[in-house]
Amino acid sequence: MNDLKERIAAELIAVRDRSLAYTAAEDDMLVRQHSPLMSPLVWDLAHVGNYEELWVLRAAAGIEPLRPEIDDIYDAFKTPRKDRPSLPFLGPEEARRYIGGVRGRVLDVLDAIDLDGPSPLHRDGFVFGLVIQHEHQHDETMLATLQLSGQPGLVREGALPPGRNAGSEEVYVPAGSFLMGTDTLAWAYDNERPAYRVDLPAYWIDRLPVGNRAYAAFIEAGGYDDPRWWSTEGWAWRQRGGVTAPLFWTRDGDTWWRTRFGRTEPVPMDEPVQHVSWYEADAYARWAGKRLPTEAEWEKACGWDPAAGRARRYPWGEQDPGPDRANLGHRAAHPAPLGAYPAGASAYGAEQMVGDVWEWTSSWFQPYPGFRAFPYPEYSEVFFGQEYRVLRGGSWAADPAAVRTTFRNWDYPIRRQIFTGFRCARSEPV
Template sequence: MTAPETGTPVAGAEALRDRALASLTTARARTTLLTSCVEDPDLTAQHSPLMSPLVWDLAHIGNQEELWLLRAVGGLEAMRPEIDGLYDAFEHPRSERPSLPLLPPGEARHYAAEVRKRALDLLETADFHGTRLTEAGFAFGMIAQHEQQHDETMLITHQLRTGPPVLTAPDPGPAPAFTGPAEVLVPGGPFTMGTSTEPWALDNERPAHSREVAPFWIDTAPVTNAAYLAFIEDGGYDTERWWTPEGWAHVQKHSLTAPLFWHRDGGGQWLRRRFGVTEAVPPDEPVLHVCWYEADAYARWAGRRLPTEAEWEKAARHDPATGRSRRYPWGDADPSPEHANLGQRHLGPAPAGSYPAGESPLGVRQLIGDVWEWTASDLTPYPGFTAFPYKEYSQVFFGPEYKVLRGGSFAVDPVACRGTFRNWDYPVRRQIFSGFRTARPETA
């Protein structure tokens, strides 16, 4: 039997109020940065059919905050009920959103600001008991996470946008060359997966349950650009046997030859475009902007495989000394800059093997931050799953169409990143900040 899951103790009302205020304020500052660094034509343009115009995200953030904080929690009268349909993500696919009568930038800013003002007034007197939506400030945490998730989406749009750079941030900087083992053995046996105690955990992370995992080896750090380049130069994109049938068909149809945003210069050097800057591909960074099919093919070429979602979480949370599951690889403390590359503090991943303070008890590094990591698993509900507070957050995505990503990227804020946090996307997606690490059975 594994030890009981350890989660965040529920804080007092004032501490919860302070946490909610800080989380909402941090998210809004980032939203403002991402929508104020370009002129209005860039806000209303669609930079890729895969993404919404930035102005849609801005008003959608305000609309979700109005729906769940002002109306659902506060019981207040609707401010702009006529726009609910425009900003319903399930009513209008992204490719159609530029044709909708969206709020113009100035009006969208005003609407989001007015909603926030009323939400903060509500927070001052909020009761953190009584209903599941208000317990431990869940609704406020959900909205902070929602805004940060859209901030990451908007950052992806900035990466897809052409033109001169408009975002700046210091690079992580060089790190001492990692000289530890290339892989770590994760012991077999049961562990506690998911959570029932993390106050702001979302429905797909719940409930905590015991999961049995056979012993396996996992990469100490994410796969690097240099390692992935070896796959390319060995004819990885030209060799059908490394790919699933669906993956090979996708490669052929779209003529894939390298990660998204990579290209060769006239001398054969590999370059990449990053937020409007063209630069040499850094060999020691985790590879970025690869789809699930590419990650899976690389793993096959390397004689390995992608870890399952359960394997990934055990490597990230299991403490063999105590048998319990931690909140994060390093322990139960919230992330700090010493632990992980999060929160758009940088505009790219740190060198592989960075953040020794953030490694797991088994010695696995960078499980949180830097790049989202593809796993072998489809998105499925945990035993005892209950949709909350609406089925469109998770339930409608369950099935084999979506693959699970874990760990968060440099673009993820700590409020939306935990050892239990689950992300998912289609296996063809490459514009997201996705990388991977590989695994193998103990006996392989």
């Protein structure tokens, strides 16, 4: 148990270092709203501390509230992002003091708590996993805000392995059942539970995410001008917004350029395409004679081990992600080249299924059979229905602590500011 507490303490330190790094900027940068799609950066910073206070200090440890007067300010459901600049949120220095005070008390709670206790919040450190993953998710949101700000010099770069020709374009997944979701991963969210058996017909799925070169070919072929490839809703969205390329792409002569964290550079054709909406991904798949995979198809291709008859935590197995297996945890501020991670392949041979880009699926965000909301319905339950499409896999900006083969993300099909891409699938001919 001491090993688990040491791991939790290390994760708490790592995620806080990340949050502070993304908010190490001038105050004006932090309090300004860079897009109505996003909160001011300093709101996110104090919000993660308030969430940590609510769940670790109050719910798990029964400690009296430190700053109850700010709860409504940092309740994400009370004020939409576009209206948050009008809130009396804490300024940068006060926000840092507040989250630091919360964190000191959280570490005291961690030292004293029984992680074998009967409370489901305590057991296996679930409540700590909850706040660690939540903060990492907001760190990724901060990166999306920094991208929209257009300000250079605020996001660190890093080195990634080279790409390679990965061989066949698709991998084959035979017909059969698999266990979807989890009953065993201690920090999994309620929407990943319970595990249940799903039977799928055979299908093919792309070995790699769709790359920029392939996506540019779709543009060159008039993909944005032909309603045949678009759903009715997607075509209306494309026309309404005048969309002609992925977000942050521009064209100069024969060259495509992208703006990335305040710098303009040629689009690297060997990287997975990112910043595309579900509608764009769906249109490309139709143009290519394929379709987007269902969520179940994606998870089976990613995490099922047919030889062992069980699910893997990561595509390659149970070992933690390392620099040779996946582009996670902001190793660099962009996707890795296609084919960069052969050691990260799944049992079926699909590569780069975690890291690089969140991958759109064709599925709506729905509960699994036997779903039970925990620890609060606003994490998952209120989003179920036919408004949000499921994304899988995690991007380069996602941390390994918040990524696994069963993890489910979701968003509106119009969203492009997040680090989204996709891969295609097709059914086996009958």
